[in-house]
Amino acid sequence: xxxxxxxxxxxxxxxxxxxxxxxxxxxxxxxxxxxxxxxxxxxxxxxxxxxxxxxxxxxxxxxxxxxxxxxxxxxxxxxxxxxxxxxxxxxxxxxxxxxxxxxxxxxxxxxxxxxxxxxxxxxxxxxxxxxxxxxxxxxxxxxxxxxxx
Numbered sequence: 001x002x003x004x005x006x007x008x009x010x011x012x013x014x015x016x017x018x019x020x021x022x023x024x025x026x027x028x029x030x031x032x033x034x035x036x037x038x039x040x041x042x043x044x045x046x047x048x049x050x051x052x053x054x055x056x057x058x059x060x061x062x063x064x065x066x067x068x069x070x071x072x073x074x075x076x077x078x079x080x081x082x083x084x085x086x087x088x089x090x091x092x093x094x095x096x097x098x099x100x101x102x103x104x105x106x107x108x109x110x111x112x113x114x115x116x117x118x119x120x121x122x123x124x125x126x127x128x129x130x131x132x133x134x135x136x137x138x139x140x141x142x143x144x145x146x147x148x149x
Contacts, residue, residue, distance in 0.1 A: 076091075
């Protein structure tokens with residue numbers, strides 16, 4: 001893992017099992033109706049497609065219940081990028097779950113999303129919203145409060 005990859009950490013008053021189960025229900029906190037496929041077990045694949053903006057296909061390559069989930073981006077096309085629209089391809093999204101007394105800490109890393117690439121600044125803003133707002137709200141309140149046009 002590179003320390004230059006995008007990372008975000010949230011702390012919630014839920015059990016590791018509740019956090020894990022929320023993470024597995026990806027369409028409730030990321031993608032919404034634009035998510036197709038399965039997100040629940042090892043080797044499942046899913047696509048998030050926001051036409052004319054974002055396409056990514058993820059594969060669950062590591063699933064350790066209540067501890068860790070890793071998605072490998074096997075295909076991507078970010079239409080709004082000028083230099084490399086496939087910048088996300090072969091990057092990983094890593095979710096690590098740890099407990100700390102009555103709280104659970106979720107650490108997210110988008111491995112391969114680095115500051116030197118075109119996507120980083122915009123993707124950082126996007127991930128901050130998705131992880132720190134939508135996912136946090138979904139884990140905490142059961143609703144993500146997101147709207148995708």
